[in-house]
Amino acid sequence: MTTPRVALFVTCLVDLIRPQIGFAAITALEAAGCEVIVPEAQTCCGQPALNSGDRKTAEDLARRAIAALEGYDHVVIPSGSCAATIRVHYPEILEHDATWGPRATALAAKTYEIMAYLDEVRGWKPEGVALPATATYHDSCSGLRELGIKRQPRRLLAAVDGLALKPLDGAETCCGFGGTFCVKYPAISNAIVAEKATAIDASGADLLLAGDLGCLMNMAGKLHREGSPVRAFHAIELIAGMGDGPAIGEEA
Amino acid sequence: MTTTFDQRVAEALADKNLKLAVERTAGTAEAKRTIAVDAFPDFESARTRAAAIKDHVVANLGHYLQQFEANATAAGAHVHWARTAQEACDIVVGLCKAANAKSVARSKSMLGEEIGLPHALAEAGIGRIETDLAEHIIQLSGERPSHIIWPAMHKTREQVSALFKTSHRNPHVEETIAAMAESARRHLREGMLAADVGISGANFLVADTGAVCTVTNEGNAELSLVPPRMHIVTAGIEKIVPSTGHAVHMLRMLSRSATGAPLSQYTTFYTGPKRAADRDGPEEMHIVLVDNGRTTMREEGLAEMLRCIRCGACMNHCVVFRQIGGHAYGGTYPGPMGAVLTPAFDGLKQSRDLPNACTLNGKCQEVCPVRIPLPTLLRGWREKSWREGLEPASLRSGLGTWAWFARRPRLYRAATAAALKSMRLMGRTGWLSKIPLAGGWTQYRDMPKPAAESFMAQYKKGRRS
Numbered sequence: 001m002t003t004p005r006v007a008l009f010v011t012c013l014v015d016l017i018r019p020q021i022g023f024a025a026i027t028a029l030e031a032a033g034c035e036v037i038v039p040e041a042q043t044c045c046g047q048p049a050l051n052s053g054d055r056k057t058a059e060d061l062a063r064r065a066i067a068a069l070e071g072y073d074h075v076v077i078p079s080g081s082c083a084a085t086i087r088v089h090y091p092e093i094l095e096h097d098a099t100w101g102p103r104a105t106a107l108a109a110k111t112y113e114i115m116a117y118l119d120e121v122r123g124w125k126p127e128g129v130a131l132p133a134t135a136t137y138h139d140s141c142s143g144l145r146e147l148g149i150k151r152q153p154r155r156l157l158a159a160v161d162g163l164a165l166k167p168l169d170g171a172e173t174c175c176g177f178g179g180t181f182c183v184k185y186p187a188i189s190n191a192i193v194a195e196k197a198t199a200i201d202a203s204g205a206d207l208l209l210a211g212d213l214g215c216l217m218n219m220a221g222k223l224h225r226e227g228s229p230v231r232a233f234h235a236i237e238l239i240a241g242m243g244d245g246p247a248i249g250e251e252a
Numbered sequence: 253m254t255t256t257f258d259q260r261v262a263e264a265l266a267d268k269n270l271k272l273a274v275e276r277t278a279g280t281a282e283a284k285r286t287i288a289v290d291a292f293p294d295f296e297s298a299r300t301r302a303a304a305i306k307d308h309v310v311a312n313l314g315h316y317l318q319q320f321e322a323n324a325t326a327a328g329a330h331v332h333w334a335r336t337a338q339e340a341c342d343i344v345v346g347l348c349k350a351a352n353a354k355s356v357a358r359s360k361s362m363l364g365e366e367i368g369l370p371h372a373l374a375e376a377g378i379g380r381i382e383t384d385l386a387e388h389i390i391q392l393s394g395e396r397p398s399h400i401i402w403p404a405m406h407k408t409r410e411q412v413s414a415l416f417k418t419s420h421r422n423p424h425v426e427e428t429i430a431a432m433a434e435s436a437r438r439h440l441r442e443g444m445l446a447a448d449v450g451i452s453g454a455n456f457l458v459a460d461t462g463a464v465c466t467v468t469n470e471g472n473a474e475l476s477l478v479p480p481r482m483h484i485v486t487a488g489i490e491k492i493v494p495s496t497g498h499a500v501h502m503l504r505m506l507s508r509s510a511t512g513a514p515l516s517q518y519t520t521f522y523t524g525p526k527r528a529a530d531r532d533g534p535e536e537m538h539i540v541l542v543d544n545g546r547t548t549m550r551e552e553g554l555a556e557m558l559r560c561i562r563c564g565a566c567m568n569h570c571v572v573f574r575q576i577g578g579h580a581y582g583g584t585y586p587g588p589m590g591a592v593l594t595p596a597f598d599g600l601k602q603s604r605d606l607p608n609a610c611t612l613n614g615k616c617q618e619v620c621p622v623r624i625p626l627p628t629l630l631r632g633w634r635e636k637s638w639r640e641g642l643e644p645a646s647l648r649s650g651l652g653t654w655a656w657f658a659r660r661p662r663l664y665r666a667a668t669a670a671a672l673k674s675m676r677l678m679g680r681t682g683w684l685s686k687i688p689l690a691g692g693w694t695q696y697r698d699m700p701k702p703a704a705e706s707f708m709a710q711y712k713k714g715r716r717s
């Protein structure tokens with residue numbers, strides 16, 4: 001197999017809050033035989049604008065992201081919701097644009113959420129990675145419903161030695177993050193994430209895993225506020241063998 | 253609606269009974285639907301067919317409405333047309349007055365709620381008895397329905413028991429569901445038998461037979477529509493299906509999505525009034541076909557919403573509805589479908605919160621039996637709200653600043669680096685429990701401290717793993 005040139009889209013949250021997820025992504029992609037490039041012109045995929053109704057800005061940021069990312073074999077993103085923005089929504093919002101519409105469609109076809117990419121496209125799984133712990137997995141909504149991500153992370157995590165996955169009650173139920181929703185309607189968001197935190201605690205796991213940093217920040221922030229001992233990681237961190245470092249919110 | 257969305261939400265979140273009641277009913281409905289759908293051979297293609305039936309009808313509405321009118325008239329019914337809610341109410345009230353009606357028995361109809369029929373009847377001095385058990389509870393407590401299938405889902409059985417004890421002539425003594433239902437039955441049957449007019453909605457209008465189909469689980473439609481002298485149907489024009497076979501397909505989708513049952517307890521097709529050979533039945537049957545904005549919805553990008561068969565699955569599965577209940581939505585229709593419909597009926601200006609107060613998690617679309625792309629329609633309202641300047645200034649300027657930098661990668665990196673630095677100074681541990689401008693977040697949860705250096709900055713310095 002030839003080595004694909006893979007553009008890593010880092011997502012604004014990963015860039016600013018938890019860079020480790022980006023480095024874990026590079027580690028895993030390289031282990032899976034990819035050449036990884038991080039295009040410098042990338043910033044934000046435009047999802048906050050799109051979901052807030054600011055269509056013009058969303059289209060503008062989409063065009064910029066397309067220009068920055070289209071020159072590679074694949075684009076890989078450690079976030080189901082940003083990947084869905086490019087795969088599902090870019091072609092929709094640029095459909096009316098004769099120049100950018102086709103470019104959006106072409107980019108969408110080669111853009112992947114990282115765990116789906118590693119599992120389905122590369123047929124890869126971690127080797128020699130061990131972490132003795134129990135974890136539970138939350139299926140973030142966009143990845144789950146827009147991209148069909150469910151078994152891929154579980155298959156990858158199953159290859160981590162010593163890691164036991166415990167079922168989470170309501171694993172497919174939204175955690176109440178919803179991008180700007182959590183700051184626009186904080187009381188409703190809190191009621192939703194409070195139930196989530198209870199279910200996570202009840203799972204009996206040491207670690208909470210998911211594929212989207214936004215959801216993880218929401219759930220981890222609630223767990224921490226309530227004094228829960230459960231620690232949170234992006235699943236790719238464990239898969240890349242970085243699950244023995246500080247969890248989200250822990251000082252290095 | 254005098255209160256704001258935020259006020260109604262605050263009230264709902266503080267109401268422990270509401271939470272308990274909604275969770276009991278919606279939780280049960282969710283579990284039962286899953287079982288019913290799993291047992292259905294190829295539910296996914298059945299959904300596709302249901303969506304196609306409705307799309308076909310909505311695209312050819314004029315044709316099927318004419319066919320329905322001709323066949324219903326041939327069966328002896330009178331068909332009336334109403335463009336607005338007001339016109340619809342005027343027609344119904346006029347018919348009741350012409351029949352010299354003192355009291356009407358109403359079988360639950362969300363369209364009746366939508367057009368404000370209970371209010372119009374009261375204004376005209378016409379007595380009304382709601383015959384659906386849940387609507388009866390609502391009528392006794394002077395409230396509005398909070399769900400389209402279980403209008404009283406916000407009440408616990410303990411609250412209902414107390415209500416019946418103060419309102420029924422011979423209330424139940426034993427604290428069982430059976431005894432409570434018996435008490436309601438005694439009370440309601442008196443009213444049904446005394447009514448001059450029976451008013452119902454329609455789950456489906458069958459074009460090729462002119463029949464009106466209703467489904468209930470209590471048999472109250474049959475009991476309130478057959479004994480009175482006149483039967484009046486009010487129905488949205490999108491309720492049409494081409495044939496009985498199509499109606500049956502939709503019924504299978506409806507009952508499974510709503511309650512998880514393979515079919516409702518009672519399904520009745522009413523075709524015209526009493527015929528010469530019939531022992532029972534109304535002497536007159538009137539069907540009022542109501543537009544009330546539906547044609548406009550079709551023209552303005554909401555055609556897919558006209559597929560809705562009012563099953564309630566979207567709200568039963570909605571994380572937001574499950575927390576705040578139906579009344580918080582402030583319109584006739586709650587939950588995800590209500591968040592799409594209410595701006596169309598009441599105006600976006602006063603209901604812009606509804607399409608916004610959604611996480612866009614997509615669960616509603618996943619369960620909708622007619623595959624309505626609810627998140628896309630909600631996003632459509634957000635776009636309209638943004639275009640029309642209805643979104644709050646704080647959001648507009650916040651997002652605007654973000655986008656301004658996001659268009660300029662170099663400045664974006666400089667600005668975010670500065671922001672990271674100042675955020676790092678704010679907390680002693682890895683968590684922040686107070687952040688200026690993000691009070692909505694930190695009121696309820698902590699925020700992980702951002703990185704000392706962004707990914708891009710570290711990457712540029714050569715870090716690779």
Ligand code: SF4
Pocket residue numbers: 509559560561562563564565566567589616619620621622623624
């Ligand atoms: S939108 Fe779909 S799920 Fe919701 S009530 Fe209508 S048909 Fe049912």
